[in-house]
Amino acid sequence: DGGITQSPKYLFRKEGQNVTLSCEQNLNHDAMYWYRQDPGQGLRLIYYSQIVNDFQKGDIAEGYSVSREKKESFPLTVTSAQKNPTAFYLCASSIEGGREAFFGQGTRLTVV
Amino acid sequence: GDSVTQMEGPVTLSEEAFLTINCTYTATGYPSLFWYVQYPGEGLQLLLKATKADDKGSNKGFEATYRKETTSFHLEKGSVQVSDSAVYFCAPSIGGTPLVFGKGTRLSVIA
Numbered sequence: 245d246g247g248i249t250q251s252p253k254y255l256f257r258k259e260g261q262n263v264t265l266s267c268e269q270n271l272n273h274d275a276m277y278w279y280r281q282d283p284g285q286g287l288r289l290i291y292y293s294q295i296v297n298d299f300q301k302g303d304i305a306e307g308y309s310v311s312r313e314k315k316e317s318f319p320l321t322v323t324s325a326q327k328n329p330t331a332f333y334l335c336a337s338s339i340e341g342g343r344e345a346f347f348g349q350g351t352r353l354t355v356v
Numbered sequence: 357g358d359s360v361t362q363m364e365g366p367v368t369l370s371e372e373a374f375l376t377i378n379c380t381y382t383a384t385g386y387p388s389l390f391w392y393v394q395y396p397g398e399g400l401q402l403l404l405k406a407t408k409a410d411d412k413g414s415n416k417g418f419e420a421t422y423r424k425e426t427t428s429f430h431l432e433k434g435s436v437q438v439s440d441s442a443v444y445f446c447a448p449s450i451g452g453t454p455l456v457f458g459k460g461t462r463l464s465v466i467a
Binding site for chain 1: 388390392397399402405445449452454456458460
């Protein structure tokens, strides 16, 4: 079945450690996105990529980094510079930018 | 820039009640408009969409009409069920740009 897979579903890290969240899609989509969701704040865009080897910052990119070396994969690294990393992270993809997006099941990151 | 305003929640309704969740947007050009639904602990799922003025998107009894003159895309359902309890997000998109999401409206339907 085609879809978008995020792993792991739950992730715990100690403060000061970098952590990488995985996102893989087999939909042959060109565009991929990372959103952060906090209670009462909806979804905020962290980074997006419209094509392999290219990506752009979203509204809240500080403290995060991404790579897009393969069409299928768009991993997100939460660095120690991110001041409030505990959140629900959602990855999405679309056939091209601006079209309907398909979402993964999310990764809940808790930093202690 | 583009933005979207959704009706504040939470919204609590009895089963079989009529639902309206308001959504208005500001955007240059002619955005595509989407409603997504999120069940607890899950990602978002596309509920319905409309890509041009006066289009009506519909799915699972939900409907929304693209109103260019009022820049609105209100979500409606004639008779809600307990299983409709979720968070609903409105999202406009201009071609080539990522979706911009509203803050979400939490709906609780009680039997």
